[in-house]
Amino acid sequence: MKEGPDIALLGSLIGDPARANMLMALMAGKALTATELAAEAGVTVQTASSHLSKLEHAQLISPRKQGRHKYFTLSNEDVGDFLENMLGLAAKQGYMRTRTGPKDEDLRRARVCYDHLAGELGVKAYDSLLKHRYLLEVNGDLRLTASGKAFFDKLGIDTMPMKALRRPLCKACLDWSARRSHLAGSLGTALIDKIFENGWAKRRENSRIVTFTREGEKKFSRLFS
Amino acid sequence: MKEGPDIALLGSLIGDPARANMLMALMAGKALTATELAAEAGVTVQTASSHLSKLEHAQLISPRKQGRHKYFTLSNEDVGDFLENMLGLAAKQGYMRTRTGPKDEDLRRARVCYDHLAGELGVKAYDSLLKHRYLLEVNGDLRLTASGKAFFDKLGIDTMPMKALRRPLCKACLDWSARRSHLAGSLGTALIDKIFENGWAKRRENSRIVTFTREGEKKFSRLFS
DNA sequence: ATAATGCTTCGACTAATATCGAAATATGAA
DNA sequence: TTCATATTTCGATATTAGTCGAAGCATTAT
Known part of the structure; x- marks a missing residue:
C-alpha cells in the first residue's frame, strides 16, 4: 500500500x-x-x-x-479550493475552534475564498448564473454562454482577455458553509473585484469576511435574482 | 482569525x-x-x-x-471524497511516495474510491452517462433521468430502493489521477458492486487497484461508449 | 555614514507524540 | 478449564518538531 x-x-x-x-x-x-x-x-x-x-x-x-x-x-487556486474543501469536512465533523458567534454568521453570509466570493451570497450568484443559462455545466466543465458574455459585458467585465489565460475562465468551488458550489476561476475573480470596485462591499480588516453595504447588497440581489 | x-x-x-x-x-x-x-x-x-x-x-x-x-x-463517503481530493492536490504538487511504476499505471486506470469506481474507467463511465443524458447536472446537483433509470434497470440495478436512503443517489467525486469527475453516491456503489458481481473485474488483494478481465473491459467499454 | 526595519539562520530548550515491551482484558477454540 | 488470538492500557523511551533568544544579513530611511 x-x-x-x-x-x-x-x-x-x-x-x-x-x-x-x-x-x-x-x-x-x-x-x-x-x-x-x-x-x-x-x-x-x-x-x-x-x-x-x-x-x-x-x-x-x-x-x-x-x-x-x-x-x-x-x-494557486487549487490550494485555495482544497483548503475550502478541507474546511467543509472539518465543519461537518464538528471540528470548530470557537463557539459560533456573530462573526461566524457574517462569515457564512459572504466571504473571500482566496480570490473569489463564497458564502450564501456567492452561492446565490452561482445559482442565478446557472438559472438564467449564463453558465452551463457541460461534462463537469463550466461554460460561459453568449448571453452570459453579454451579462458580464453589461457589468463592465470583459471576458475576452480571460480566454487567453491558462487558468480556467469559470470553475465551481465547493463552499464549506453552504456545502454548495460557487463561482471560482478568473471570472469569479473578476466578479469580486468588480463588487469591490463598485463599492458594493468591502473586505473586513484581517478577516475573510466581506461586508456589503445596504445599497450594495440590494444591487447585488437584484442582479442575481 | x-x-x-x-x-x-x-x-x-x-x-x-x-x-x-x-x-x-x-x-x-x-x-x-x-x-x-x-x-x-x-x-x-x-x-x-x-x-x-x-x-x-x-x-x-x-x-x-x-x-x-x-x-x-x-x-462515510464524505471522508472518502475528501481523501480523494487530498490525493489530487498531493499528486499535483508532486508529493509522491514512490517513483511511478507499473502499479501506478494500473491505479490510474481503475481503482476503488472507498465505495465506487475511480480512475480512467470511472471517469469514462461518468462522461458517458452525462453524454447520453442518463444523468443531468442541475444546479450543482446530479439527477438521474427517466432514460437513465431504464439504463440502470437493464443493467440489473434497481434505483427505486435507493430513493429512500438519506444518502444522495448520485454524486460527483473528483478523481485524483484524472482530475475529472466520476460517479459516487449510492448509484456509484451499486455500479461497482454490479461490475464485481458480473465478474467483469475483481479487486487486487491489499490494494485499491481494480483489474478488469479482457472480456469485462470490453463489455464495460461497450456499455459506456 | 548611521540607524531602523524586515527577514533569516543558528543554537538551545521544551513539549508533544509516536513507538514498543509488558501486562491486562476479552473473545473464541480445544 | 486451558490455551490461543485480538485488542487495549500502561509505562517508559526516544525522536521530532515547534518555539524563541541572539546574532547576522539585506534593504530602506535619516
Whole structure:
C-alpha cells in the first residue's frame, strides 16, 4: 500500500496550528508579509520564517519580494479550493475552534475564498448564473454562454482577455458553509473585484469576511435574482 | 482569525504516516481489522490501537465489533471524497511516495474510491452517462433521468430502493489521477458492486487497484461508449 | 555614514507524540 | 478449564518538531 501520492506530507504541513492559521489568513486573498503572517499565527517572526519556508518549499504558498518586505500568497487556486474543501469536512465533523458567534454568521453570509466570493451570497450568484443559462455545466466543465458574455459585458467585465489565460475562465468551488458550489476561476475573480470596485462591499480588516453595504447588497440581489 | 472550522486538527490526524497509510488502506472500501491495519501502517498493534482510537474519536473511521475482531471502515463517503481530493492536490504538487511504476499505471486506470469506481474507467463511465443524458447536472446537483433509470434497470440495478436512503443517489467525486469527475453516491456503489458481481473485474488483494478481465473491459467499454 | 526595519539562520530548550515491551482484558477454540 | 488470538492500557523511551533568544544579513530611511 505504498502506491499513489503522499497525503501525510500535505496533512502534516496543514496539521500545525501556526501554519494552518497562516493559510487561513491567506485565504482572504490579500498578499501578506512574513511579519503579518507571524501575527496571524500568534508566533514570533523567527518561528514564522521557519514555517513559511516549509510552506514555500512545498509550493503551497509563493513569495514575492518587494523591497525589504516579502509578500506571500497561496500558490494557486487549487490550494485555495482544497483548503475550502478541507474546511467543509472539518465543519461537518464538528471540528470548530470557537463557539459560533456573530462573526461566524457574517462569515457564512459572504466571504473571500482566496480570490473569489463564497458564502450564501456567492452561492446565490452561482445559482442565478446557472438559472438564467449564463453558465452551463457541460461534462463537469463550466461554460460561459453568449448571453452570459453579454451579462458580464453589461457589468463592465470583459471576458475576452480571460480566454487567453491558462487558468480556467469559470470553475465551481465547493463552499464549506453552504456545502454548495460557487463561482471560482478568473471570472469569479473578476466578479469580486468588480463588487469591490463598485463599492458594493468591502473586505473586513484581517478577516475573510466581506461586508456589503445596504445599497450594495440590494444591487447585488437584484442582479442575481 | 480564529473564525471557522479547525483544519489543523484534521491535518494533524492525516499528517502522521501510519494514520495516512491506514486511511489509504481503507480507501479500498473493504472493512479491515486492527491487526490488518497495523500491518498496512507498518507498526505494532499497540501503536495501531492508539492511532485507531484517535481516528475513531475524530469520526473519520467507524468500528464494528465482530467476535474478537474489530473491523474499521471510513465513517462515510464524505471522508472518502475528501481523501480523494487530498490525493489530487498531493499528486499535483508532486508529493509522491514512490517513483511511478507499473502499479501506478494500473491505479490510474481503475481503482476503488472507498465505495465506487475511480480512475480512467470511472471517469469514462461518468462522461458517458452525462453524454447520453442518463444523468443531468442541475444546479450543482446530479439527477438521474427517466432514460437513465431504464439504463440502470437493464443493467440489473434497481434505483427505486435507493430513493429512500438519506444518502444522495448520485454524486460527483473528483478523481485524483484524472482530475475529472466520476460517479459516487449510492448509484456509484451499486455500479461497482454490479461490475464485481458480473465478474467483469475483481479487486487486487491489499490494494485499491481494480483489474478488469479482457472480456469485462470490453463489455464495460461497450456499455459506456 | 548611521540607524531602523524586515527577514533569516543558528543554537538551545521544551513539549508533544509516536513507538514498543509488558501486562491486562476479552473473545473464541480445544 | 486451558490455551490461543485480538485488542487495549500502561509505562517508559526516544525522536521530532515547534518555539524563541541572539546574532547576522539585506534593504530602506535619516
